[in-house]
Every structure is written in structure tokens, then in C-alpha cells.
Amino acid sequence: MQRYSFWSLARHALRGHRTWQPAWRDAQPKDAYEVVIVGGGGHGLATAYYLARNHGVRRIAVLEAGWLGGGNTGRNTTVIRSNYFYPASTNFFERSLQLYEGLGKALNFNVMLSQRGVLTLAHTPHQMDMLTRWATSIRMQSIDAEMMSVPQIREYVPLLDTSASARHPILGGFIQRRAGVARHDAVAWGYARAADDLGVDLVQNCEVLDIDVAGGQVRGVLTSRGKIGAEKVALAVAGHSSVVARMAGLRLPIVSTTLQAMVSEPVKPILDGILISPTVHAYVSQSDRGEILIGGRADGYPSYAQRGTLPALQDTVNALVNLFPAFSRLKLMRQWAGVVDVTPDSSPVIGKTPVQGLYLSAGWGTGGFKAIPAGGETLASTIAHDRPHPLIEPFGLDRFVTGHLVDEGAAAGVDH
Numbered sequence: 397m398q399r400y401s402f403w404s405l406a407r408h409a410l411r412g413h414r415t416w417q418p419a420w421r422d423a424q425p426k427d428a429y430e431v432v433i434v435g436g437g438g439h440g441l442a443t444a445y446y447l448a449r450n451h452g453v454r455r456i457a458v459l460e461a462g463w464l465g466g467g468n469t470g471r472n473t474t475v476i477r478s479n480y481f482y483p484a485s486t487n488f489f490e491r492s493l494q495l496y497e498g499l500g501k502a503l504n505f506n507v508m509l510s511q512r513g514v515l516t517l518a519h520t521p522h523q524m525d526m527l528t529r530w531a532t533s534i535r536m537q538s539i540d541a542e543m544m545s546v547p548q549i550r551e552y553v554p555l556l557d558t559s560a561s562a563r564h565p566i567l568g569g570f571i572q573r574r575a576g577v578a579r580h581d582a583v584a585w586g587y588a589r590a591a592d593d594l595g596v597d598l599v600q601n602c603e604v605l606d607i608d609v610a611g612g613q614v615r616g617v618l619t620s621r622g623k624i625g626a627e628k629v630a631l632a633v634a635g636h637s638s639v640v641a642r643m644a645g646l647r648l649p650i651v652s653t654t655l656q657a658m659v660s661e662p663v664k665p666i667l668d669g670i671l672i673s674p675t676v677h678a679y680v681s682q683s684d685r686g687e688i689l690i691g692g693r694a695d696g697y698p699s700y701a702q703r704g705t706l707p708a709l710q711d712t713v714n715a716l717v718n719l720f721p722a723f724s725r726l727k728l729m730r731q732w733a734g735v736v737d738v739t740p741d742s743s744p745v746i747g748k749t750p751v752q753g754l755y756l757s758a759g760w761g762t763g764g765f766k767a768i769p770a771g772g773e774t775l776a777s778t779i780a781h782d783r784p785h786p787l788i789e790p791f792g793l794d795r796f797v798t799g800h801l802v803d804e805g806a807a808a809g810v811d812h
């Protein structure tokens with residue numbers, strides 16, 4: 397693999413940047429593979445990379461209906477944090493955050509990780525109690541979380557309306573300082589380039605139309621580019637998990653809905669960290685380009701339309717202007733949406749399925765970007781050993797039969 401460094405940048409600059417190699421090959425599908433991964437988003441690409449790197453599997457293909465990273469991985473608001481409530485979640489998401497902390501180096505690709513902190517606000521005494529309990533639970537698991545008083549919040553986010561007469565008075569909050577953002581495309585491209593270097597075939601414009609299952613065992617897939625045999629198949633298709641799993645006869649406990657985000661015109665630096673208000677269903681950060689990046693609640697009904705509705709957008713902007721009156725003078729530049737797959741307990745479904753050789757990475761809902769490194773690492777281990785990795789044991793499909801749910805609804809940040 398051509399290494400990226402200051403020196404290679406300088407060398408290529410002298411040649412007018414005409415001699416860079418493509419970051420990955422344009423692979424053509426082969427007749428059969430050991431492992432076929434459906435979906436070329438962050439989870440599919442990371443799974444392929446760790447399968448090749450950690451487990452020495454060589455015959456791997458990632459089949460992507462569109463282009464790599466064109467799904468939710470390229471549409472999200474890039475918040476990375478590990479401040480969940482239950483140990484099952486914190487253990488998993490903390491592993492992911494730790495992998496993110498070394499990801500740029502591991503992949504030789506700048507993922508632009510910026511650990512600028514995520515502050516969650518409380519607007520009522522009851523919420524203060526809940527946040528205190530939540531932060532205490534996180535600290536008991538040796539993960540960083542600090543309560544913040546109103547004067548501390550005022551100093552951290554001066555533009556926030558912290559006055560007693562505010563529409564949503566702020567009583568306090570808690571911050572995870574190691575949380576932050578990373579460049580979403582770079583995460584997909586970094587994993588793609590590193591996986592390609594390990595021999596993984598990345599096949600774009602290749603939609604999976606059916607899954608071949610015989611005698612309870614997966615045999616391969618039928619795609620828009622022909623039949624491909626496979627000993628094992630993993631599904632990492634985010635908003636389309638139910639549709640694709642049904643091809644193998646599985647019915648998932650998942651509802652798909654639309655989540656949108658938007659950016660304002662660029663302005664000077666005014667917001668250092670990321671701010672979340674679960675009460676008003678809004679979260680906000682400022683991008684490196686200066687745009688105010690705004691996210692909110694999901695649309696209130698199931699949909700596969702990748703665009704989002706005006707009422708949800710208006711609610712989000714309304715909420716944000718209540719928190720930051722100065723933002724009323726900003727102009728919105730762009731809005732977009734992704735289809736997210738939400739489970740009843742707001743936790744992912746990752747691991748084995750009742751079909752032998754078929755694996756699933758789904759139900760990431762509105763929070764799976766932060767999970768990409770650990771999701772890839774643990775699913776790769778699960779595929780290689782045909783046994784759930786310990787970190788994802790609590791997130792198996794069978795929890796909807798046994799009733800051992802991991803109810804992280806409150807820790808989803810905003811209501812979904």
C-alpha cells in the first residue's frame with residue numbers, strides 16, 4: 397500500500413499530484429468467496445478489514461449496491477462517545493472509542509478525530525437526578541464523565557441561553573471530554589483502503605437481490621452482477637436490514653424510519669464542543685468548515701424515503717433557536733436524511749442468526765457511527781470463530797426471545 401505521510405505528500409506535490417495511485421482497486425466479483433459481506437458502509441468495511449487482518453481470512457468480498465460509504469456512514473452527524481448507561485453498552489462503546497483513538501495510525505488515514513467533548517443538558521430537577529445517576533454509572537465503569545454546573549456550562553458554551561427566563565432553563569449537565577467527532581467519509585475510506593490492501597474485493601454497484609439458503613445453511617447470494625457463492629454471509633445494510641434479512645427468511649424486530657440532519661452557512665468558531673439536549677430533541681456542533689451541524693429526532697413513522705419531513709426539521713430548528721437565540725439569524729444551507737433501523741430497546745442486533753453461516757450487524761439506529769471500529773472487530777471475530785465475541789453476547793437476536801433487553805432508550809441522546 398502506498399503510505400500517506402508528509403513526505404509522500406511533498407513528493408507528489410512536486411509531480412503536480414498526477415502520480416497518486418487509486419486508494420483501492422475497482423474489484424470485479426468472483427464466482428465464490430469464503431466470506432461475503434453485504435453493505436459497503438463503515439460496518440461492512442471494518443468487518444472485512446478485521447477479518448483479513450486479525451483472522452487471516454483472504455477470500456472476502458464486500459458487495460455494495462451503490463458506492464462505498466454512501467449510506468448512513470456518509471450521512472451522519474459523526475458524534476462518537478461511550479457514555480451509555482448499562483455495562484453491556486459502555487463496555488462495547490468504550491472499546492470502540494479506544495479503537496477510534498488509534499484508528500488514524502492503524503489505517504494510515506487521517507480520520508480527523510477531534511475529542512472536543514459531548515455535553516448533555518438537564519432542564520428539570522428530575523433530569524438532573526437522571527443525569528447524575530447516568531454519570532455515576534459511567535464513572536463506576538472507569539469511563540470519564542463529569543457533572544457541570546450552570547456557570548461552568550456558561551463558560552464552555554457562551555452563546556447558550558443559560559438565563560433563568562430561558563424557554564428551557566438549564567439546571568446543569570454532564571460532559572464526556574473524550575467524546576467528539578471524526579470525519580465520516582474518512583472512516584469508510586480508511587477501512588476500504590486498508591481492507592483492499594489485505595486483498596479484500598470491494599465490489600461497488602452490486603446489489604444483493606436474494607440470499608441462497610439450503611438446509612438451514614447459507615450458500616451464497618444472487619446479485620445484480622450474477623450469482624456469488626459464499627461459505628459465510630454477513631449483512632451490514634443499516635436501514636435495509638429487514639428487507640435483506642427477509643431474503644434469508646428472517647423477520648427482524650426492527651422498524652426503519654428517517655433521521656435527518658442539516659448544516660447552516662459557515663460562521664467563525666463559536667462552539668467548541670458538542671451539545672445534546674434530550675428534552676428538546678436537538679444536538680449541535682460546529683464543523684471544521686464553520687457550519688453549524690444540527691441533528692434532531694427521527695421522523696415519527698416507518699419509512700424508506702431517504703429525505704425526511706418538514707415538521708421534523710421545523711421541530712429541530714425551533715428547539716435549537718430556543719437554546720441558542722443567536723442562531724435565529726443563521727441561514728440553513730443543506731438538509732439530508734438517512735434510513736435508520738431501530739430496535740425496541742434502542743440497542744444493536746449483532747452476531748449469529750438462526751441460519752447457519754449468516755451473520756448480522758443491524759439495529760444501529762441513530763448511533764452506529766461511533767460503533768464502527770468495535771462493531772467490525774467483534775463481528776469479524778464472531779464470523780471467524782462462529783461464536784459471539786464476548787463484547788456482543790448481550791446484543792444477540794435471541795434477547796427478543798429471552799427478554800434480556802438492553803434498554804438504552806434514554807442514552808440514545810435524543811428521543812427516537
Ligand SMILES: Cc1cc2nc3c(=O)[nH]c(=O)nc-3n(C[C@H](O)[C@H](O)[C@H](O)COP(=O)(O)OP(=O)(O)OC[C@H]3O[C@@H](n4cnc5c(N)ncnc54)[C@H](O)[C@@H]3O)c2cc1C
Pocket residue numbers: 434435436437438439440459460461462463464465466467468469470471472473474475476602603604605632633634635636640655656657691732733734735736757760761762763764765766767
Ligand atoms: C442523519 C443521521 C445522523 C446520525 N448521527 C449519528 C451520530 O452522530 N453518531 C453515530 O454514532 N451515529 C449516527 N447515525 C447513525 C449511523 O450513521 C449509522 O448507524 C451507521 O452509519 C451505520 O453504518 P452501516 O455501515 O451499518 O450502514 P451504512 O453506512 O448505511 O451502510 C449500509 C450499506 O448497505 C448498502 N446496501 C443496502 N442494501 C443493499 C443490498 N441489497 N445489496 C448491497 N448493498 C446494500 C447501502 O447502499 C449502504 O451503503 C446517524 C444517522 C443519520 C441518518
